[in-house]
Amino acid sequence: xxxxxxxxxxxxxxxxxxxxxxxxxxxxxxxxxxxxxxxxxxxxxxxxxxxxxxxxxxxxxxxxxxxxxxxxxxxxxxxxxxxxxxxxxxxxxxxxxxxxxxxxxxxxxxxx
Amino acid sequence: xxxxxxxxxxxxxxxxxxxxxxxxxxxxxxxxxxxxxxxxxxxxxxxxxxxxxxxxxxxxxxxxxxxxxxxxxxxxxxxxxxxxxxxxxxxxxxxxxxxxxxxxxxxxxxxxxxxxxxxxxx
Numbered sequence: 753x754x755x756x757x758x759x760x761x762x763x764x765x766x767x768x769x770x771x772x773x774x775x776x777x778x779x780x781x782x783x784x785x786x787x788x789x790x791x792x793x794x795x796x797x798x799x800x801x802x803x804x805x806x807x808x809x810x811x812x813x814x815x816x817x818x819x820x821x822x823x824x825x826x827x828x829x830x831x832x833x834x835x836x837x838x839x840x841x842x843x844x845x846x847x848x849x850x851x852x853x854x855x856x857x858x859x860x861x862x863x864x
Numbered sequence: 865x866x867x868x869x870x871x872x873x874x875x876x877x878x879x880x881x882x883x884x885x886x887x888x889x890x891x892x893x894x895x896x897x898x899x900x901x902x903x904x905x906x907x908x909x910x911x912x913x914x915x916x917x918x919x920x921x922x923x924x925x926x927x928x929x930x931x932x933x934x935x936x937x938x939x940x941x942x943x944x945x946x947x948x949x950x951x952x953x954x955x956x957x958x959x960x961x962x963x964x965x966x967x968x969x970x971x972x973x974x975x976x977x978x979x980x981x982x983x984x985x986x
Contacts, residue, residue, distance in 0.1 A: 787977075792955070792980070792982070793979055793980060794868075794870075794957055794977045794978050794979040794980045795908075795957065795959075795977040796977070797974060797975070797976065797977075800972075800974065840907060840908070844973075850896060850898075850913065850961060850973065851898070851910055851913065852898075852910070852975060853910075854900075854907045854908045854909075854910075855907060856906070856907045857906075857907050
C-alpha cells in the first residue's frame with residue numbers, strides 16, 4: 753500500500769477547535785514534511801521534521817514524529833476557516849534520495 | 865523568497881496535440897526539479913526528476929517518450945505531454961529543490977511547489 757497514509761481522510765470541525773491529522777509510513781525516512789493544498793492550487797510547505805526529532809512547533813502547528821511506530825501527527829490549534837484545505841504528509845527516504853513520497857491527503861473543513 | 869511559477873495555469877487541447885508546461889524558479893537556482901501528477905481527490909504521484917544539464921529520471925510506469933522533460937537552465941524545466949489523450953487530463957505540479965547549508969555544514973533541502981497546471985484533453 754502507499755507510504756504516508758493520512759488518517760482520517762476527511763475532517764470537519766468548528767472554528768476554534770483543534771484538528772489532528774495522522775500519517776503513517778513504511779520505510780525508514782530521513783525526514784517527514786507536511787504540506788497544505790487549497791482546492792485546485794499548488795502545495796505550500798508547512799513544516800519539516802527530521803528523523804532524529806520528536807516534536808516541532810511552528811505557530812499554531814505542532815508536529816510529532818514517532819519513528820518506532822513510523823507515524824507522525826499534525827496538530828492545528830485554534831483552527832480558523834482559512835485553515836480549510838487538504839493536508840498531505842510526505843516522506844523523504846534515507847539513503848540520500850531526494851524524492852518525496854506523498855500520502856493520500858486529508859481534507860480539513862473548518863466551519864465558521 | 866523561493867517562489868516557483870508554472871505556465872500555463874490551465875490548458876484545454878484536442879486529443880493528439882502536444883502541450884508544453886513550464887516550471888520556473890523565480891528567485892533561486894534549482895539544479896533539480898520534480899514533476900508530479902495529481903488526479904482529482906488523490907495524492908501527488910511523482911512522474912520524474914529533472915536534472916539541469918542531464919536526462920530526466922522517470923518513475924516506474926511513466927513513459928519517457930510521452931512525457932518529455934527538458935531542464936534547460938537552472939531556473940527552467942519544461943514538461944511536454946506529447947500526443948495527449950483524454951486520460952492524460954490531470955493536474956500537473958512541479959517543484960524545485962532548494963538546498964540550504966546551515967551552520968556546521970548541515971544541509972537542509974526543501975522543495976517549493978508551483979501553483980500547478982490543469983490539463984484537459986478533449
